[in-house]
Amino acid sequence: MKFTFLGTSAGRPTKKRNVSALAVEFENESGWYLFDCGEGTQHQILKAGLSIYKLKAIFITHIHGDHCYGLFGLITSRMLEGCTESLLIYAPKGVKEMVESVVDISFEHLGYKLEFVEIYGGFEEEFEKFHLKVLPLIHSVPSYAFYISQKPKVKLNARKLQNDGLMPGIFYQDIKNGKDVEVDGKKYIASEYLDIREGKKIIIAGDNAEPDFLAKYLENTDLLIHEATYTEEVFEKLETKYLHTTAANLAKTAEKFRVKNLIATHISPRFEGEEILEEIKKFYNGNAFVANDFDVFELKEELRRVE
Incomplete structure (x- = not known):
């Protein structure tokens, strides 16, 4: 499996980071999948060299703008590129109505079929290379994680x-x-x-205040991709405690449940990223990274960053 981070900032873009978006590719499958689609994602797709024609489905974790405002441009650009293949969008309640209020999504206008599938905690779906289950999280709006079970080889x-x-x-x-x-x-x-070689188990989480809320699925997970918006020190000083995870909290949870590999993303604009990784390594002994925009990771027997 290959993971290309298209946006890794929390809330708003910075000069180095765009807002949330992640491309996932499976071995021996021609298409790719997009998890979250913050504003400007279509630009990131172009820079990463991904083909918009091969985008098979989009998964949205929650309705906050830094995770879904890029849908408007991406849907329209796909039309302008002459794409005719249908596109599935798996998203929480409200995303379909939001997109429809901005973009004319009729087939006559787009030239391709756009299908919205409303997700909820416990929703499951089978794909060519994996099984997907939707897990609820703790956030200010309904937010979800995608538990991906790669099919055995x-x-x-x-x-x-x-x-x-x-x-x-x-x-x-x-x-x-x-x-x-x-x-x-x-x-x-x-x-x-x-x-028979068992497939990998992956969790791609949206915004979430308590990583151990995923406890049932974390034990020996091959890879957890999760927000680490703040360091513990900065979080404690915030006048308003937003429902996000600190690096320390994420690391302690990953260590407790023996998560094999950890990638932190959704980094507050006040950080470069090194501070987050430093705090994670105080509490987690596994293989850990803080993602930057356009970082590419491959997960085979082990997780590695592609140079």
């Missing part, structure tokens, strides 16, 4: 089959699909010829 042990007397043919696909077969009186048990 199944490899057929053809050499073992041949050694046991079954040459390549139509039965190979049946066995790969988990079906036992009988050929010339000999039975081949599918499970004995399959190498």
